[in-house]
Amino acid sequence: MLDSNTQAQLATYFERISQPIELIASLDDSAGAADIRELVTEIAAIAPDKISARFDGTFERRPSFQITRVGHNMGVHFAALPMGHEFTSLLLALLWAGGHPPKVEPEVLEQIKAIDGDFAFDTFMSLTCHNCPDVVQAMNLMAVFNPRIRAVAIDGGLFQKEVEDRQIMAVPSVFLNGQPFGNGRMEVGEILAKIDTGAAKREAAKLNEKAPYEVLIIGGGPAGAAAAVYAARKGIRTGIVAERFGGQTMDTLGIENFISVLETEGPKFAAALEAHVRHYGVDIITLQRVAKLEAAAQPGGYASVVLDNGAVLKARSVILATGARWRNINVPGEQEYKTKGVAYCPHCDGPLFKGKDVAVIGGGNSGVEAAIDLAGVVKSVTLLEFADQLRADAVLVDKLKSMPNVTIHTNAQTLEVTGDGQKMNGLRYKDRVGGAEHKLDLAGVFVQIGLVPNTEFLKGTLELSKFGEIIIDAKCHTSLAGVFAAGDVTTVPYKQIIIAAGEGSKAALSAFDYLIRTPAPAAA
Template sequence: MLDDSIKTQLQAYFERITQPIELIASLDDRPASAEMRDLLSEIAAIAPAKITARFDGQDARRPSFQITRAGADMGMRFAAIPMGHEFTSLLLALLWAGGHPPKVEADVIEQIQAIEGDFVFETYMSLTCHNCPDVVQALNLMAMLNPRIRHVAIDGGLFQQEIEERQIMGVPAVYLNGQMFSSGRMELPEILAKIDTGAAARDAAKLSTKAPFDVLVVGAGPAGAAAAIYAARKGIRTGIVAERFGGQTLDTLGIENFISVPETEGPKFAAALEAHVRVYDVDIMANQKVDQLVPAAQPGGYATVKLSNGAELKSRTVIVATGARWRNVNVPGEQAYKTKGVAYCPHCDGPLFKGKRVAVIGGGNSGVEAAIDLAGVVAHVTLVEFADQLKADAVLVNKLKSLPNVEIHVSAQTTEITGDGQKVNGLKYKDRVSGEEHTVALEGVFVQIGLVPNSEFLKGTLELSKFGEIVVDAKCHTSVPGVYGAGDVTTVPYKQIIIATGEGAKAALSAFDHLIRTPAPQA
């Protein structure tokens, strides 16, 4: 299963293993079990002195395999053949079990090891999901560090009966002790915050002791990362606070128009952003939600950024680069059936609808690209567009129209997403020309109708456009002196990664210009 180049790479990685590992598989007669046996045998053969493969496991979920340190009982298990996006998860689990230290702060490791209680996590994922590895790796790490935590990563394609029984329509879907725990992308601090109830208060107390910043960037997507880098290079005290590093790029599969990088994937791009920021002296405060911005009381004073955990950060200047999020279609049934047939990421959730009927709402580039991708997986795609023609690029529209299992409806207003109380079973739309109502029977609906700026916390503080965007001038100034805006959250036209990075750099330069022209507050 592994080609020679991958084996060579693994051999180099396995040099880092310092303690023997056991791979213990529980197999059945399915072809997938034979594939799993082959994969584990090949891995063991690369480093036979360090890795042993056994096929006498007694786990009820088959095929599956445990990764554990010899003589121990670590709770890391894959009910999957972890290739594709999950191959990195497999490699990390092997290295961790083999004694290679994880790249996690010491206080986080101590927090995980101190968690009390018994936790059994089950993560349903797909091998094409680029959001799933973060969840799988976080929970594997917790299971490796704490013997009372167990985790199994389950490929929904291999265990379709479980997917049907639990009516899972979106990945990653995490169960804890048999109950739904979370759906969608989560990072390690978010998971810890949900099970370690005292973490938020401890974090708030720690953050509130930080000295004031010269520049505080809110948001860590392309605009926020660029702003932090440009500010830090000026030698001034710089901080960046955000819910997640990478922003929307984490939900983007292919990036092919960032100049000098012919092709990359969103999560890789996000990781590169963070790595670049960490080159400089930037105080990174990730997994933090900002609730309020309080401008400085007088010119040259400190603005206050209030976090949802109660912490307060102060800074002479603030750059808001909070980006945008997927727009909801806002019809009956959308909220009720989220993760139960209503989805927003065709790359992540598309494989769960294999052989089924789905609709895509939206005829722009995102909608048409989603429909094209889904057409190769599902039985039939119905694309519904409000305008009288598709707005996507001509080459995409021509490709879509060439597909035999796609039906297109323009001048079509979605009025409801219907379901049986458990999952989606249809979509209703009105023909805007004739007024006629139509119902399409299907199992999934993918919403692709654009973005909403993440600016709700700024209402009444900064001037916003009628669309909720921060109004900025050519130098990223907002309506409040000392506060700047950058990227997709602002009125800057064309929401593109490369434009966001340029705006972030511009905002940092404007902030620096403000600092050198404004007297510092008196101590």
């Protein structure tokens, strides 16, 4: 199961374990159980003085295994063979249970320990999902440090019957005490905010006490990160406020065109961005949504950034780098069946549709790449493109056309996603040339039709294009003095990571130029 190199690496990590831990497996006669038995046995054999294994577990979900400290009953369970993207989740759970401190802020640990109530989390994931480990690790962290929290990571491929019974159509999908809790990537702060009553009010009070910034960046993607690094290197007080760090890169599996980096994965790239920003002492505020921007009353004065929780941050200059999000097709049934068959990430959710019929909407690079990836997993893929031809690169189109289980329809207008009230079961589309309508019976549909800028909170505040993008000049100035913008949220063409990073750097230099040429009023 574990090759010699992996075992040697684990032996080094296990030196950090200071308290003995125990692996307790609850098995059956399945092939998955045999794999789990092998993995548990091999892990225990690497550090027998620190890790022991038992196979007499009584956990109702089989096969599975528990990680706990000897003499305790920690609620960390894997109903999975945690390899692939989840191997790091397994390693961290072992280290935390063994007494090695996690890399989180002390106040976060204190908040976890103080949570009052009984919480049983079931996280359904797939081993190919790059979004799932963040959720699994957050749940495990809470289960290690609060005895009243239980966390089970469940491989949807291993427990397909349960996935079907619960009608899970996207991962990660989290249930709390048997009821739906959340879908998609969640950080520990987001989870705590949902279960810790009063957390939002306490956080708002803390944020209101922060001193004004010279540059405050809204958005934590490549543009925002680059702006933060360039601003902080000027020696000025710099902050970032964002819902999450990394932006769209957190939902990107492979990155192979960022110059000097041959290849990497989106979450790794996002972690590197954050580490670079933190290196310069930037004040990073995450898990916060901006509700409103109020411009400064006079040049050089302080703009106000109002958050959803009511907190107000002040800054002499603001850089808007809020990026973009997946565009919806905006047809009946899309919102109703989102995460119930309507999906946006083929890498994460594709394995849930193994052996089933799916469709992809969109004939650009994203859509064609999604169709190619899915074709290797599902029974069949139907690609629908509104235009009269596919817009993807020729090499991708050729690859797609070579796949025997792919059908392509151009001039296809999606009309409706259909379903039975619980999950989607197909879609209707119209032939834009002949006018005929068609019905496809499907288990899922993946929407890949581009991006929409995150500017709803700015409407009526500054000048936007007809597409909702922030209009900027060559130096990233917006229509408001002291307010700059960069990246996918702007009118700059070609939405690429490397372009966003360059624009963020430019915006920071423009903001610094504004600051040195526009002294703050004495009253400020």
